[in-house]
Amino acid sequence: GAVVSQHPSRVICKSGTSVKIECRSLDFQATTMFWYRQFPKQSLMLMATSNEGSKATYEQGVEKDKFLINHASLTLSTLTVTSAHPEDSSFYICSAGRTEKLFFGSGTQLSVL
Amino acid sequence: AQSVTQPDIHITVSEGASLELRCNYSYGATPYLFWYVQSPGQGLQLLLKYFSGDTLVQGIKGFEAEFKRSQSSFNLRKPSVHWSDAAEYFCAVGAPTGTASKLTFGTGTRLQVTL
Numbered sequence: 001g002a003v004v005s006q007h008p009s010r011v012i013c014k015s016g017t018s019v020k021i022e023c024r025s026l027d028f029q030a031t032t033m034f035w036y037r038q039f040p041k042q043s044l045m046l047m048a049t050s051n052e053g054s055k056a057t058y059e060q061g062v063e064k065d066k067f068l069i070n071h072a073s074l075t076l077s078t079l080t081v082t083s084a085h086p087e088d089s090s091f092y093i094c095s096a097g098r099t100e101k102l103f104f105g106s107g108t109q110l111s112v113l
Numbered sequence: 114a115q116s117v118t119q120p121d122i123h124i125t126v127s128e129g130a131s132l133e134l135r136c137n138y139s140y141g142a143t144p145y146l147f148w149y150v151q152s153p154g155q156g157l158q159l160l161l162k163y164f165s166g167d168t169l170v171q172g173i174k175g176f177e178a179e180f181k182r183s184q185s186s187f188n189l190r191k192p193s194v195h196w197s198d199a200a201e202y203f204c205a206v207g208a209p210t211g212t213a214s215k216l217t218f219g220t221g222t223r224l225q226v227t228l
Contacts (some may be wrong), residue, residue, distance in 0.1 A: 006156070034215050034216075041221075041223075042220065042221075043203065043218045043219060043221050044157075044203070044216075044218045045218075046215050046217075049215060091154075093156055093157065095216075102159075102207075102214070102216070104149075104156045104157040105156055106155060106156035107154070107155065107156045109154060
């Protein structure tokens with residue numbers, strides 16, 4: 001079964017609102033989680049590395065004030081898209097685990113109207 | 114910096130035919146290599162992975178991949194494709210850190226299967 005749970009699977013919001021996406025490791029402790037973004041028919045691009053108990057590490061070009069990441073516990077990381085705009089519409093996927101056992105969430109399709 | 118190239122954006126094969134999806138990587142040492150499959154609107158499912166040892170790796174759903182260091186390649190193969198194999202396939206490379214490692218993905222190959 002799935003060992004990384006991601007919610008919601010789909011969200012539609014109005015422009016200017018904020019959206020929170022949760023990523024949970026179900027049966028293991030994840031000190032590090034990763035957040036990826038995927039545009040339609042494109043590859044996954046790493047946005048940030050989420051570290052439990054510390055600030056996230058963002059990839060170049062990713063606005064940290066736009067995409068707030070919180071990793072408050074060993075089993076939960078959240079990505080909040082603040083003041084969402086239509087260009088933020090995308091598929092967001094988290095992953096967690098060790099390199100040899102890396103699991104992905106089922107993804108969240110965000111549509112900003 | 115690590116990178117992955119998947120030269121084929123779209124491939125169409127007939128059901129029952131053999132399949133090979135190409136993947137070339139760039140990395141300073143021997144990386145961890147992965148193949149994932151993604152159905153529309155879904156997350157990623159791991160097909161197989163290579164860390165070390167036997168260069169021919171067997172995965173799920175009848176897939177296999179061969180690591181060729183001299184060619185920096187990790188091509189995915191399946192002897193007989195099923196209609197349910199139609200999906201997007203991603204090759205990825207990761208650093209062999211032994212801990213959680215970020216992956217670099219190729220641009221993907223969309224597989225279409227004709228009946």
